[in-house]
Amino acid sequence: MNMRATVSAVLTALLFAGECMADSGLALSGRFEYRTDPTSLEMLGGLVCFYPSAESAQLLPRAQTDKRLAWFCFTNDMESKKLLDIPREAKEGSCGYRGEAAVQVTKYTPHAGEGDGFDTAILQAVSNISQPRTLPCE
Structure with missing residues (x-):
């Protein structure tokens, strides 16, 4: 077995074991979103989520066979909202906030199960942040 196949096999095994991968x-750099519409709050529990740029997405420790869109949510929700300068409440007529930033995360954990789960990480630091803009309701 070649080295690439061995690394891929170990990565896949860790993913299915549900272990923290990073x-x-x-x-990473990319876009953050905090959605306040009822559907998003039910699915994401009020967490801030991050959508890495295509270049940054390649850095995520995910199995090569994982073809899902690369995104994850920060489990330290209060701290992430503070670091990303997200207002406590959405403006009337909007359904949250979005912006761009460079972030430093730890404990990146891919969702290994079936269904509607999502990857998670802990937000440690933020730089090159844009002013959060309101999200329209859909």
Whole structure:
């Protein structure tokens, strides 16, 4: 078995074991979103989520066979809202906020199960942040 196949097999095994894949930090750039519409609140529990750029998405420790869109939510919700300068309440007529930032995360954990789960990470630091803009309701 070649080295690439061995690494891929180990990565896949860890994914299915539900283990944290990136204890140490990952530096990523992309878009963050905090959605306040009822459907998003039910699915995401009020967490801020991050959609890495195509280049940053390649840094995520996911199995090569994982073809899902690369995105994850921050489990430290109060701290992530503070670091990303997200207002406490959405403006009337809007359904949340979005912006761009470079982030440092730890404990990136891919969702290994079936269904509507999502990957998670802990937000540690933020730089190059844009002012959060309101999200329209759909």
